[in-house]
Amino acid sequence: MLNIFFDLDGTLLDSQSGIIQSLQHALIETAGIEPTSDELRGFIGSSLPHILGNFLGPHGEVADAINHYREFYQEEAMFDAEVYDGVFEMFDTFLTAEVGLFIATAKPHAYANQIAQHFGLTDAVTHVFGSELDGTNADKSQLLQHALDETGFDPAKCVMIGDRQMDIYGAKNNDINNIGVLWGYGEADELRQSEADMLAGHPEEVPEITFDMMGMDVE
Numbered sequence: 001m002l003n004i005f006f007d008l009d010g011t012l013l014d015s016q017s018g019i020i021q022s023l024q025h026a027l028i029e030t031a032g033i034e035p036t037s038d039e040l041r042g043f044i045g046s047s048l049p050h051i052l053g054n055f056l057g058p059h060g061e062v063a064d065a066i067n068h069y070r071e072f073y074q075e076e077a078m079f080d081a082e083v084y085d086g087v088f089e090m091f092d093t094f095l096t097a098e099v100g101l102f103i104a105t106a107k108p109h110a111y112a113n114q115i116a117q118h119f120g121l122t123d124a125v126t127h128v129f130g131s132e133l134d135g136t137n138a139d140k141s142q143l144l145q146h147a148l149d150e151t152g153f154d155p156a157k158c159v160m161i162g163d164r165q166m167d168i169y170g171a172k173n174n175d176i177n178n179i180g181v182l183w184g185y186g187e188a189d190e191l192r193q194s195e196a197d198m199l200a201g202h203p204e205e206v207p208e209i210t211f212d213m214m215g216m217d218v219e
Helices: 016-031 037-041 048-056 062-077 087-096 109-118 140-151 165-172 188-193 203-213
Strands: 003-006 100-108 127-131 158-162 177-181 198-200
Touching: 003 140, 016 037, 016 048, 016 062, 048 062, 087 100, 087 203, 100 109, 100 140, 109 127, 127 140, 140 158, 140 165, 158 165, 158 203, 165 177, 165 188, 177 203, 188 198, 198 203
Parallel strands: 003 100, 003 158, 100 127, 158 177, 177 198
Antiparallel strands: none
């Protein structure tokens, strides 16, 4: 059986507004720094300590910034997002072919589960794999290894679908097939440089690309 891991932010959800507002709030409260949306957009998908540390520097108060981020995010911004057009149609095609669907996100699963449920993603997705609040499994390679350990899946029969290089590298580091998506926060050049197995331009293209890549004959 084929099983697919989807990234969340930038792949299933356009969630940049809430994430960027939360990052700006955290950086203003911690250090009086207010990066622009354009400066922050390219970091979406990276772990929170990495993003905040990039702006605060090696001696910055990253732990305080994380607390400010999480407080604002939970109270104001967690559901400031929308499902990309075509995602539910993509899910329907996969489910018709009896493909297992999972989410694998660097976002803490304490948030990711709420978000997936809020937007109706759990109607199709079997399980949400996310990081711990202490940062465990925030690295996509570690997260996917954890998911494989938990499920017992053969990586050769899995596909990781995501919009950033960390999704592709995480898949490659676990011998998982992968597809880079072009509608999220990563640029096409980023995905090509990370040597994604395939690229997709719209969610509804993903099933056919997946089936062809995996040698599946699906009517």
